Amino acid sequence: MTALDLSPDALAKVTAEIAATAAEYDRTGDLPWAGIEVAHRAGLLTATVGTRYGGPGAGPRDTARILTAIGEGDASVGLLAANSLNTHAAQAAFGTWPVAAYEDLLRRSQEGPALVNAIRAEPELGAPARGGLPKTTAVRNGDGWLLNGRKAYATGGTGLAYHVVWAVEPETQRVGHLIVPGDLPGITWIPTWDHLGLRASNTHDVVYQDVQLPADAFCEIPRQSDGSYRDPAAAAGPGSFGHPALYVGVARAARSAFAAYARERVPAALGKPIAQTERIQSVxxxxxxxxxxxxxxxxxxxxxxxxxxxxxxxxxxxIKVAIGRSVIAAAQTAVAALGNPGLSRHQPLERHLRDALCIRVHPPQEDAVLLAAGRRVLGV
Structure with a gap:
């Protein structure tokens, strides 16, 4: 594994290199391979690989710093990195992957960027955190499994080395994740992603048709003590702050873009940069x-x-909701203060606002959080 340098100067260099291509990838919607390569060369995509696997074993705070730096450069690269880092951190903590599959992922990660993501949402069901069981099935087939189903919002698209696919075994109603190499036969991508923000994240639909997997590919998710199934993403946990961290980076990028414009903009009637006015200073x-x-x-x-x-x-x-509100408020404040220039695609601020708004889609979502918090406060 690449030695990690998480000094402020090293992270700032990563941010600047990733930012150099962010606008172009936002326009084309292509996977942001240039930014992904930057993060890979710095060892950031494997920072959370456990020490028992020969990795750095970065903890949650260092992971947050990494993702803030990457997100400040390009939110789409930040999302792809967050999903991979979350997977490695979970493996370090719980070790649920088949040995051969995880060894293969680590080998690929040595050779180049090896992205991995949990593929969970479905077109009909929506987000699993809202409740319900998947339609995607894992059916016994001799010594292994056959995977069938369609998933939505599968970030990473064809760039994924591995999919962690949420599915149900129909016969027993066991729910779990299947570890699926991204290059297996039977995997078809449907180009559905045309979003307001995170445009380069390639969060497309994917269809699995009779994808053959070995017996150890299924990792069951335990049910509650009463036998019911509750999705792990229904409430934030200790490992849930990677996504908020990358959006803090987006807010920081908005702050930098606002400051740069304010220092450069000299209206004829004012005769000096607007950065020298109290109004802009207050903003x-x-x-x-x-x-x-x-x-x-x-x-x-x-x-x-x-x-x-x-x-x-x-x-x-x-806390996740509150971070999201602050991130969006920072970006909205910057855009609103500049008027038309803030909304122009000739300036980066509108892109940062679009990306910042995407923090709302990550579970648990605000309405569910407020309802649960209110019931806890009221004791009902």
Missing amino acids: AGEIDLQIVQAETLLHGALLRLEAGDTSILPELSA
Whole structure:
């Protein structure tokens, strides 16, 4: 594994290199391979590989710093990186992957970027965190499994080395994930992604038709003590802050873009950069306040978890929502203050706002979080 350098200077260099191609990938919608390669060369895509596998074993706070830096460069690269880092972190903690499959993923990661993602949502069901069981099935077939079904919002598209596919075994109603190499026969991608933000993330639909897998490919998700199934993403947990971290990076990018424009813009009637006016200085302060708030919530929560403070666990979902609100507020404030230039595709701010808005789609979502928090407060 590449030696990790997580110094501020090293992360800033990664941010700048990834940012150099972000606008072009946003326009084309192609997978942002240039940015992915930058993250790979810096060893960031495998930062959470466990020490028992020869990896750096980066913890949640270092992971958050990595994803903030990548997200500041390009939110789509940040999302692809977050999904891969989350997978490696889960394997380090729980070791559920088949030995041969994980060894293969690590081998591919040595040779180049090897992206991996949990493929869970479905066109009819929607997000699993909302409840329900998948239609995607894993059926016994001799010594292995046959995988069939259609998934939606499968970030990474054809760039994925491995899929972690949420499915049900019809006969027993066992629910679990199947570890699926991305190059197997029977996998077909449907180009459905045409989104407001994260345009280069290639979050397309994918169809699995009689994909043959070995017997150890199925990793069961345990049910609750009462026998019911509750999706793990229904509430935020200690490992849930990778996605918020990358969007903090998006807010930081919006702050930088606002400041650069304000220093360069000299209206004829003013005769000096608008950065020298109290109005723009106050707006910059408001943007900074929102980012400071988001970063403090993010790292404060992770520090409390690191210290073993379990009292914060019921609050994690609300903290994710609060970070999201601050991220969006920072980007919206920057765009609103500049008027037309803030909405122009000749400036990066509109892209940062589009990307920032995507923080809302990651589970658990705000309405569900507020309902659960309200019931907890009221004791009902």
